[in-house]
Amino acid sequence: MKDKILRELYEKKGQYISGEELSEKYQVSRTAIWKHMNALKKEGYVIETTHKKGYKLIESSGKLIPEALKRDLNTVEIGNKIIYFDTIDSTNNYSKRIAKDAAHGTVIISEEQSGGRGRLGRNWISPKGEGIWMSIVLKPDIPPTEGMKMTQIAAAAVCNAIRGVTGLEAFIKWPNDLVVNGKKVCGILTEMAGELTRIDYLIVGIGINANNESFLEEFQHIATSLAKEKGEKVDRKTLILHLLKEFEGLYEDYINQGTLEKTLAIIRNYSAVLGKSILVIRGEQQLKATVLGIDEEGLLEVKYEDGKRELLMSGEVSIRGEEGY
Numbered sequence: 219m220k221d222k223i224l225r226e227l228y229e230k231k232g233q234y235i236s237g238e239e240l241s242e243k244y245q246v247s248r249t250a251i252w253k254h255m256n257a258l259k260k261e262g263y264v265i266e267t268t269h270k271k272g273y274k275l276i277e278s279s280g281k282l283i284p285e286a287l288k289r290d291l292n293t294v295e296i297g298n299k300i301i302y303f304d305t306i307d308s309t310n311n312y313s314k315r316i317a318k319d320a321a322h323g324t325v326i327i328s329e330e331q332s333g334g335r336g337r338l339g340r341n342w343i344s345p346k347g348e349g350i351w352m353s354i355v356l357k358p359d360i361p362p363t364e365g366m367k368m369t370q371i372a373a374a375a376v377c378n379a380i381r382g383v384t385g386l387e388a389f390i391k392w393p394n395d396l397v398v399n400g401k402k403v404c405g406i407l408t409e410m411a412g413e414l415t416r417i418d419y420l421i422v423g424i425g426i427n428a429n430n431e432s433f434l435e436e437f438q439h440i441a442t443s444l445a446k447e448k449g450e451k452v453d454r455k456t457l458i459l460h461l462l463k464e465f466e467g468l469y470e471d472y473i474n475q476g477t478l479e480k481t482l483a484i485i486r487n488y489s490a491v492l493g494k495s496i497l498v499i500r501g502e503q504q505l506k507a508t509v510l511g512i513d514e515e516g517l518l519e520v521k522y523e524d525g526k527r528e529l530l531m532s533g534e535v536s537i538r539g540e541e542g543y
């Protein structure tokens with residue numbers, strides 16, 4: 219009920235809506251409406267209340283409410299439907315639960331994840347209201363072998379969005395992380411379901427440390443937030459709007475052209491690893507290598523100390539800078 223009232227307030231933003239109207243529409247008492255309004259105020263929404271006219275939403279408390287996002291979203295398909303949670307286990311898990319019936323481009327956002335996931339069973343810390351924890355459901359008509367390209371498209375989109383909105387110099391640590399000043403600000407987890415020759419759906423999970431104030435000690439040397447690096451809070455809504463727009467542009471370009479041309483230009487231009495010495499990690503094994511390039515398919519071309527060259531596929535390996543993260 220509280221969510222329904224919030225939607226009504228949003229739709230009428232700037233105008234009053236009376237308690238009577240709401241109580242009639244939802245068949246609850248005016249006292250119940252009043253209690254929900256108070257609960258919303260406690261959550262940080264600024265709601266003006268007058269005895270005669272009713273309730274008016276003044277400020278949205280910075281939450282990523284779909285109504286607020288959709289009003290300013292300038293995309294065709296991505297984000298046409300936005301599903302929002304205050305808290306959820308993982309937006310990728312939820313996406314999987316609904317993906318079969320969800321429309322292409324559906325976006326799932328949560329203020330908090332209690333079981334945020336990284337790759338290979340790792341955790342992704344997702345504190346309430348501080349970051350952008352979001353998944354995009356995609357239904358492209360491409361072979362499963364192409365699926366991992368979505369990670370590259372997402373990385374390029376996040377990179378451009380962070381640079382455009384915050385002015386921070388974000389770099390892409392192939393294949394699925396973004397770093398600012400050498401520390402991780404974003405991770406991407408792409409998951410897929412389908413058959414050998416056909417994708418049923420793809421889920422691109424994006425976690426951005428936007429306004430996180432602190433990190434557990436064990437992560438302090440590898441993780442940071444945009445706000446920490448910029449020295450001021452970042453408007454999460456603006457960042458999401460830019461990100462979805464960038465993502466749609468690069469995605470459409472790939473679907474229409476069949477190549478990653480625009481995405482590759484971004485991930486090469488803003489690569490954190492090109493030309494660098496790295497460690498290639500496969501299970502327990504770690505091998506030193508130099509990054510030679512990123513090929514047309516988005517694979518990482520490396521040269522090991524013994525002179526052997528290899529093309530690395532995302533999902534198969536992890537890499538780490540030789541010094542630090």
Ligand code: BTX
Pocket residue numbers: 307308309310311331333334335336337338340341342343344350351352353394395402403404405406407423424425426427437440441442
């Ligand atoms: P990854 O496996 O590359 O990174 C996970 C590792 O990063 C962890 O083992 C930990 O060391 C570190 N880490 C954990 N939380 C954070 C954080 N907030 N900031 C920086 N470093 C951290 C990266 O996996 C992919 C992450 C995707 C997260 C999104 S959020 C929305 C969607 N839902 C979901 O459950 N996952 C995705």
